[in-house]
Each structure stands twice: as C-alpha cells, then as structure tokens.
Amino acid sequence: MKPAPAPRVPRPRTAPEAPATPGRRPPVGRGAGRRADRAVWRCLRHRSMRWWSAANLVSNAGTWMQLTVQNLLVLQLTGSAAATGLSLTVQAAPGLLLGLAGGAAVDAWPRKLTAAVSQAALGAVAFVTAALVAFDLLTMPLLMVLAAVTGLVATVDGPACALLGNDLVPAEDVPSSIALGSVVHSTGRLAGVALAGVAVAGLGDAAAYAANGLSFLFVTAVIPFLRLQPRAEAAGPEPVAVDPGRARDGLSFFMSRPRLVALTAITAVSAVFGRNYSLTLAVLVTGPLAGGAEEFGTVSTMLAAGGIAGAVLAGRMRRPSVRLVAALAAAGAVLQIAAGFSPDLLLLVVLVAPMAVVESMSDTAGTTVLQTDPPPHMRGRVLGVWRSVSTAWGLAGPPLLGLLMEWAGARGALVIGGLVIAGSIGAGALHQGRRVSRVVATGPLPAAGQAPVEELTPAA
The missing domain is CATH 1.20.1250.20 (MFS general substrate transporter like domains)
Structure with a gap:
C-alpha cells in the first residue's frame, strides 16, 4: 500500500519583479521607486x-x-x-x-x-x-x-x-x-x-x-550616435518640402491652444517688466543704494546661483502646468516688489536669491509645457512661433523698461513692473475662472474641433 502523498503547501504569492537595469542596483524600500521617478537628474x-x-x-x-x-x-x-x-x-x-x-x-x-x-x-x-x-x-x-x-x-x-x-x-x-x-x-x-x-x-x-x-x-x-526614444522614432517626420502653408498652420494651431496663448502672455509680461535685472538692479545698486561694481557683482552672483538652484528644483517636476508657471511668476513679481523697497544692499541680496529661484522654476516649467503640449508633428512650428514672439519682446523690452526707469526711477520700475506682472496674472486667472464657470454652468457639448471644458483650464 502506497503512503498518502504529503499535503502541498501553497507558495506565498509575490508581485513580479521588475526587470533589473544592467549595472544599476534596484530601488529598495516602499518610497524608492517614487523617489527615483522624481530624481532631479x-x-x-x-x-x-x-x-x-x-x-x-x-x-x-x-x-x-x-x-x-x-x-x-x-x-x-x-x-x-x-x-x-x-x-x-x-x-x-x-x-x-x-x-x-x-x-x-x-x-x-x-x-x-x-x-x-x-x-x-x-x-x-x-x-x-x-x-x-x-x-x-x-x-x-x-x-x-x-x-x-x-x-x-x-x-x-x-x-x-x-x-x-x-x-x-x-x-x-x-x-x-x-x-x-x-x-x-x-x-x-x-x-x-x-x-x-x-x-x-x-x-x-x-x-x-x-x-x-x-x-x-x-x-x-x-x-549620429544618439538613440531616440521609441515614441520619437514612431512620430518622426517624413522629409517633405517646406511651404508657407505649413508655417501658417503652425501659427493657427498656436493661437487655437488656450494653454499656449496664456503661457505667451505670462512670459511676455514677465520678460518685459521683470527679467531685465542686469538693467534695473544695476541702476538700483549703483544709484539709490550707493554701491559700486563689486556690490553689483555680488547681486549678480546671487542671481546666477538662484537661477541654477531653481533649475535643479524644477528637475523634480513631472507634469508642470500653465497654472504652476503663473503662480511661480506671480511669486517672483511679489519678491521683485519687495526688492524695489529694499532700504539697503543686504536685504536686496537676501531677496534676489529666492526671486531667481522661483523665476528659474517658472521658466523651466513654461519651457516644458511649450515643448510637450503640442502633438509631436507640430512641435517644431510651435517653437518657431515662440521664437518669433520671444524675439519681439526681447528686442522691445529693454527700451520700454528704460523709459519706465527714466520716469519712475529704478525703485519705481521694479515696484511698478512687479505690480503689472502680478496684476496681469491675477486678472487672467479671474477671467479664466469665470469663463470655465460659465461653460460648466451651461454644460454644452463641445462642437467639432472645439476644445472640451478641461482644455480651457490652464492647469490641464
């Protein structure tokens, strides 16, 4: 008579292991994967x-x-x-x-x-x-x-x-x-x-x-030795002739995207009234604050350090939105207003570092939206439109700011510029909120080719 077989003990079920990357130790611990996904570099x-x-x-x-x-x-x-x-x-x-x-x-x-x-x-x-x-x-x-x-x-x-x-x-x-x-x-x-x-x-x-x-x-x-991601290979363009119609299509597409139009308005106002610090802060340091080249060099160093720190922090973002760009730009404007009221050089140095941090984060977030919001086949034309409009405000900004400084002085230019930036962003957010509320209240279905409700919100 055969002995009865031993009862089978079920093996504990475990989650399948993710394939290990050669030469890289797999993440350990519950939060390791999330930390790896948000690692700066x-x-x-x-x-x-x-x-x-x-x-x-x-x-x-x-x-x-x-x-x-x-x-x-x-x-x-x-x-x-x-x-x-x-x-x-x-x-x-x-x-x-x-x-x-x-x-x-x-x-x-x-x-x-x-x-x-x-x-x-x-x-x-x-x-x-x-x-x-x-x-x-x-x-x-x-x-x-x-x-x-x-x-x-x-x-x-x-x-x-x-x-x-x-x-x-x-x-x-x-x-x-x-x-x-x-x-x-x-x-x-x-x-x-x-x-x-x-x-x-x-x-x-x-x-x-x-x-x-x-x-x-x-x-x-x-x-030639760079390897594109599969999504980029799949969306790669076919060589075709460039004609004016394709360029106009890019402009039409750009103007039809509320996110891109809002991003353009935020960046333009910020660039003209808030980013020409080599001009405004130079006049503030050497004028009302009675400093010299060495003191302005210290301020410039803090601006550069803050800009790099802001870029490092921005590297942790995964899906930045236009709403985030606006919030960071508004925070930079508030700090700019405070810098305009600085009674001495020490407080100005303390303020310019966080001012550069939030504005660098805003720039990085905006660039990410600009380069990822359009579909792959339109991204070159969208960047072409952006190059044209950014060149325009880059050329017009310094003379306009110079006229403002002639009229209001360095402190006035910083304070008025910050108020214009913060006020424009606040007015835009208020208008957008009312528009979305109207659409949600009436509840119409979007017509063919019209953006859905979530397309109208800058945070999408």
Whole structure:
C-alpha cells in the first residue's frame, strides 16, 4: 500500500519583479521607486542624454567665448556701443521674421539630420570668421553678414536641438532634461566667458571663433550616435518640402491652444517688466543704494546661483502646468516688489536669491509645457512661433523698461513692473475662472474641433 502523498503547501504569492537595469542596483524600500521617478537628474540614466549634455556643455562654452569676443571686436572696429547693439539686432532679426519657417522646416525634416547639418553650418560660419580675423580681413559689413547668417541658421537649429534633446528621454523625464539643459547653459556661460579671456590673451581673437567652430563640430559628431526614444522614432517626420502653408498652420494651431496663448502672455509680461535685472538692479545698486561694481557683482552672483538652484528644483517636476508657471511668476513679481523697497544692499541680496529661484522654476516649467503640449508633428512650428514672439519682446523690452526707469526711477520700475506682472496674472486667472464657470454652468457639448471644458483650464 502506497503512503498518502504529503499535503502541498501553497507558495506565498509575490508581485513580479521588475526587470533589473544592467549595472544599476534596484530601488529598495516602499518610497524608492517614487523617489527615483522624481530624481532631479533622472534623465541622465539614458546614455544618449549623457552624451548630448556633454556636447551641449562644450557648445555653450564655445558660444559664450565667441559672443564675449564679438562684442569687443565690434567696439575695436567701430568704437561705437550702438554698433555692438546693432550687430546683436541683426543676428536676432531672422528669428523674428523667419521663426515660423524655421519651425516648419524642423517639423518637415528628420530631426537628427536637421540638427547635425545646422550645427555643422554654424561651425563653418565660426571658422570663416576666425580666418577673417586671423588675416585681418574682417570688416564691419562682413561681420554683419556673418551675424545675419548665424541668426538665419539658428531659426532651424534652436528648435531642432531643443526637441532632439527631449526625444532622447521618456516623456515623464522631459522636465528633468530641460532643467539639466538650463544648468548646462549657465555653466557653459560662466566657463565660456572665463575661457574667452584666456584664449584672447594667449592666442588672439581668432582663437575664440576657432574654438567655437570646434565645439559645433563636436556636437555634429555626437548626433549620429544618439538613440531616440521609441515614441520619437514612431512620430518622426517624413522629409517633405517646406511651404508657407505649413508655417501658417503652425501659427493657427498656436493661437487655437488656450494653454499656449496664456503661457505667451505670462512670459511676455514677465520678460518685459521683470527679467531685465542686469538693467534695473544695476541702476538700483549703483544709484539709490550707493554701491559700486563689486556690490553689483555680488547681486549678480546671487542671481546666477538662484537661477541654477531653481533649475535643479524644477528637475523634480513631472507634469508642470500653465497654472504652476503663473503662480511661480506671480511669486517672483511679489519678491521683485519687495526688492524695489529694499532700504539697503543686504536685504536686496537676501531677496534676489529666492526671486531667481522661483523665476528659474517658472521658466523651466513654461519651457516644458511649450515643448510637450503640442502633438509631436507640430512641435517644431510651435517653437518657431515662440521664437518669433520671444524675439519681439526681447528686442522691445529693454527700451520700454528704460523709459519706465527714466520716469519712475529704478525703485519705481521694479515696484511698478512687479505690480503689472502680478496684476496681469491675477486678472487672467479671474477671467479664466469665470469663463470655465460659465461653460460648466451651461454644460454644452463641445462642437467639432472645439476644445472640451478641461482644455480651457490652464492647469490641464
């Protein structure tokens, strides 16, 4: 007789293990996964993003080397500060006039190829300028032509490189990617300005242009080895001809998106009345607060440190909204008003750091909304529209603020500017709330092509 089989003891059921990432220890503990999802530099888990960030750091340093030397070079050629401003205006003009066409080109052409060709073209312009400077052949008309060509290429290069960086990471890591880009830009700016002096002292003005050309070639060499995310591969554009109709489609789409229109209004008001601190704070420190260059250097350092800290904090965001952008911009405006009333330099230094933090977070959140709200096939054109309008307020802002300072002084400009920003955001929020309440109260179904109720709210 066979013995009865032993009773089977059921094994405890456990959740399936997530596949481990090679070379990475899996998260431990209940909150580890959530912390990993909100890690500031989570975008750097992706190899392509690490290479792209390194290339951008080199490129930003080269660009700021060239810009630093270019302003000095114009002064040497003409002896006129107005000519320096004119060269910057000529370089910005294509972005104002041709931003729509540049964005349409980015949507029509393969992104990696577009970014690689535009970076190579910018490198070629830098090398030509270096040769002209080295052989003492550069004249002011030639410099203006080269500045215009640089601005023309940048109308395509700017949106192509911005969207390429986002295509290297999953959608939830895009805020981290944009925040990292802001830190890379700030670091590259500091390094480039410092290296410009070393290069010019040791090798002459041409060395800065040559170094910038090499930095563009480095980015060009990295791009073919970058791996796009599957969503970006699937949404990649087919090469087609760029026509004016496609550019107009981008403008129509932009104007039909309440989020984008609201973001534009918030950013424009903030940029004109609140972000030109190199002008307002310089006059405040050296005027009413009786400081000098050293004191303004301290304030500028706090602004830079606050900006980097704000970008780091913004990297923890996952899905920022226009409502968050508005709230941060309003908080920055309140701090700006307080800065306008600062009785001494110490309180001003204390205020500018958090002011820079919230405004950097607002900028990063706004950039994330701008680059992720449109569908993939429209993002280049949306960035093209943004380039045109942001160039417009970038050119108009300093003169308008200068007139306000002539009338109200540095303190008055800071206080009035902060009140305009906070008041505009408050009025916009009140109007939007009433509009949504009306729609909810009447309860109509959206017509074909009309945005649903949630589309009307800036927090969506």
